[in-house]
Amino acid sequence: MDRGVFLSRRRGICSDTLSFIESLASEYGELPGALEMLRSAETTIELKKRYAIKSIDETWVRAIEESLDALDHVIRNPSRFIEESESVLPIELSHNITSRSIQHLAQHTDYIDRVGPDGSIIPSKILNVFRDETIQTYENKFINTLIVKLHTFVSRRYRAALESGRDEMSARLGFTSDFSRGELRGKCRFEIEISEPPNDKAPGGYSSGLWARVERLYSITSAYTDSDFARNMGKSYIRPPVMRTNAILKNKYLRQCLALWEFIESYDKTGYEILVQETAESPDEELINEIYANLALQYLIFRQTVENKPDTENALAISETDSVLSPRIVSQVEELDADEYNIYDTEYRRVVPLLRDRYRKLSEHERQIREALQISLIADAIIKKKRREEKARLAEEARVAEEARLAEEARLAEEARKAEEARLAEEARKAEEARLAEEARKAEEARLAEEAR
Structure with a gap:
């Protein structure tokens, strides 16, 4: 609607309303009295x-x-750097072997599978070094x-x-x-x-x-x-x-x-x-x-409206005081709000307690609600306590099981180490026996050759 038309119609409404009130005042004597009051x-x-x-x-x-x-x-030109990651893989899957892999193998001899006749070392596992380009810089x-x-x-x-x-x-x-x-x-x-x-x-x-x-x-x-x-x-x-x-x-x-x-x-x-x-x-x-x-x-x-008799059947609520009221003199001055135009990131919520008036007598329904809340809070506290105890028990069992697993792994590793040492010692003994036998054979051949000469 055009603003000029709106203003014209609004002035017409105000004028007609005043004319209506003036006609009421001329017809009924109570209105002029109220106006004068x-x-x-x-x-x-x-x-x-x-x-x-x-x-x-x-x-x-x-x-x-x-x-x-x-x-x-x-954003268009982010910095990059080479990120290295290490992983011990079976020798069949290893493709990224560097000098660091040899150093790692020298420190972990349990990864050596066997030693070849020519002295070459064949490992079962070896360290792989992977290099990838990444933008995850600080x-x-x-x-x-x-x-x-x-x-x-x-x-x-x-x-x-x-x-x-x-x-x-x-x-x-x-x-x-x-x-x-x-x-x-x-x-x-x-x-x-x-x-x-x-x-x-x-x-x-x-x-x-x-x-x-x-x-x-x-x-x-x-x-x-x-x-x-x-x-x-x-x-x-x-x-x-x-x-x-x-x-x-x-x-x-x-x-x-x-x-x-x-x-x-x-x-x-x-x-x-x-x-x-x-x-x-x-x-x-x-x-x-x-x-x-x-x-x-x-x-x-x-x-x-107020001079009519109250309709008790259709009354929304009827309340009476249980005791005589004692009015107090309030001398509190409200402060002006100087932050009317501020914008806050936080949200404040007013929490109204259930029992706001300690002297008011609770109804039967309110007492039932309070008892139900108290029972619910007690039950919740008991449940939380049992959950904490159960969580602590499971954590203790997990700790004991983890310690047992680590001990078993250590025992198996020690047995494997001893077995590997025994195998290497046996191979060394056999190699020494073969060397001595070869030397004895050569000495015997030399002796026979000397006798024949």
């Missing part, structure tokens, strides 16, 4: 208008934009963590500006009246508050170039979190603080990324600024007359 009361009327102008803080936008080139360069983990922190930083301020960062115009009307007529005493409280974006310009200047830059940052950081680099790194992150390694300090791109990290850690603002202008206005006479006329009508309707 309200006008003669102690009344406070408050009309305030507030205009909140919100603008995006360019500081964080500029700081991130200046570091994007460096971050993009590191510097790349730092960049991967920075990507997550940057996306969280930008998206949080992007959504905060999108939801709460628009300009806002609000108006509040408060009416308080303490009236009396003879022995009648009464109080009337009326308050209405509205807020809406101003209609004289685009909300919050979101069509400006600054907002376009924020949207661009949000799009870029979202793309970084889904890049090939982020997928290859997975969940490889670092724990703050960042270590100043030589690779980071000597690389200009990594130094800029480190400066961006420090900026994100130090910036704790919402990302937009607010300028609030509040004015207190004096309501015009026409508005005051409208308020009095409407409240007088509502007063008569209220009197008609």
Whole structure:
């Protein structure tokens, strides 16, 4: 609906309402009396208008934009290094044998299967050294963590500006009246508050170039979190603080990324600024007359309602005090909330205890609930205790079984070592006997040759 048409129809509704109330006042004498009673009361009327102008803080936008080139360069050109891994494999499956494999075999002679006639050693197992290229360096983990922190930083301020960062115009009307007529005493409280974006310009200047830059940052950081680099790194992150390694300090791109990290850690603002202008206005006479006329009508309707006999059958609740009430004088002053525009990451929940009033008598249903809760808590404590005992027993059994397994493995290894030593000693004895027999044969041949000569 066009705004001009809406305002015209709204003025027509107000005018017709006042005409209707005036016709009631001329027909019934009670309405003028109620109106006179309200006008003669102690009344406070408050009309305030507030205009909140919100603008995006360019500081964080500029700081991130200046570091994007460096971050993009590191993501596209990550550092790499050769990672070595070792594994002892059967000789049939071994293909990556180095000098380290020979050193390892010399330290673990139990892997020697046999010694050939020519003195060659044939092992049953040997150490294999594998070399693979990887990007899982500390510097790349730092960049991967920075990507997550940057996306969280930008998206949080992007959504905060999108939801709460628009300009806002609000108006509040408060009416308080303490009236009396003879022995009648009464109080009337009326308050209405509205807020809406101003209609004289685009909300919050979101069509400006600054907002376009924020949207661009949000799009870029979202793309970084889904890049090939982020997928290859997975969940490889670092724990703050960042270590100043030589690779980071000597690389200009990594130094800029480190400066961006420090900026994100130090910036704790919402990302937009607010300028609030509040004015207190004096309501015009026409508005005051409208308020009095409407409240007088509502007063008569209220009197008609409360003077009827109470309908006990349809009553929602009926309560009586068990004892005489003793009122207290409260001298507590509520503090003003100065953090109206703050945005918190934490969530506070108020926990209301079941037995809030210790002097109130519990109903039978409430007593049953309390007893059931107490029984449930006791049973839960017993179950948890039994679970802890069972867990400790299983852990002890596992420890004893592990010790027995290790002892058995040690015994078998010792037996295998002794058997291997016995086998090698037997082979050495046989080789020595063969050598001695060969020497004896040669000596006998020499003796016979000498005799024949």
